[in-house]
Amino acid sequence: MSRKLLDLWVGFFVALGLASVLFLALKVGNLSSANFAESYLLTAKFVNIGGLKVRAPVKSAGVVVGRVAEVHFDPETYEAVVTFSIDGRYRFPKDTFALILTAGLLGEQYIGLDPGGDEKMLKAGDVIAKTQSAVVLEKLISQFMFNKASE
């Protein structure tokens, strides 16, 4: 086979391979949409995070604005400390409320941000003061039972 034809077929093969990598990155994966050019970290403390995991989405008004970066336990206050990165394009007021919510009945858990009305904005590294923990089903049931019993 001539050198030119060989080069042509190999070039065709490599181009096809690279095109499929690109397809996997852009169409299958989320390189295009979730590529936060600049992001900043915020921290929130929760009494109970339920089943929240690293890389879980952070949503505000239902739109994904960030991802959970790290979860660890604070041995002094016995609380869960959740660090998450927020897309640099978005700013939230100082009195923003962080809740742990569940997508659907059995879906994954995510952090919801409810913006407050403060004029000062959260900066990188700030701690969100007002949080609401995950709903634990057993607690909910026992609360309901106690209420019924006291009636």
Next chain:
Amino acid sequence: MSKPSSGQHVLLSIVARLGHQVNDALQRLGFATRFFIMLLACSGQSFRRLNLTIREIYFSGFQSLLIIMVSGLFIGMVLGMQGYETLQRYGSADALGVLVALSLVRELGPVVAALLFASRAGSSITAEIGLMKATEQLTAMDMMAVNPIARVVAPRFWGGVISMPLLAALFSATGVFGGYLIGVVFIGVDEGAFWSQMQASVDFRYDVWSGIVKSFVFGVAVSLIAVFEGYDAVPTAEGVSSSIKGTVVKSALAILALDFVLTSFMFRET
């Protein structure tokens, strides 16, 4: 020392055979390691004649295109059908895209493509080098002061290493397309949900990139096994055929074992 009884004699010969086998295996492993180092050392020399490597990419990469794409398409279509069958019981058929894409990109793409590559390209590399050895072409090259590792072995090795990740990516891409074909076009899962849920759950760095790294590692393993088996073949018709068998069996085992090790490192829940 008294003469050993026949029972002792049998026992001793079994132990000796075991020792012989272990020694043999260790020697082969040592030889394979030295061969790999020699191969890396000669790579610079063989890259100076790049058209040799390009030729090998043509033979092991381009000629595997058809089998890789057809298998990828069928595996994607089967995943689409089976996944839909299970997911619709829980009312979450919309998650079909996630299921197809994640299982292909993380596992099936790299692993099945590498298994196909080992039997399609690896075996032919072994056969070629083994036959060259059997007909004393490698010795002849050595006589003419042409290093057979730089001239014959290294281009085939690098051709395989370069082709493998591209083939695995192609396999995953055609598989996702097959899943789309069955899920969206034939069964009628909502197209928007199919793609958007897929994009929301497939992370480039976490899923796609680790699939590419996996296929690169498999490429190195399969190509090394293929060229070594050929180079180390017993130079007879029987020896070459047993080397080819060795390539396919050892590559398959190496791919599956490496896949377990890599997966346990990459997808550890933090």
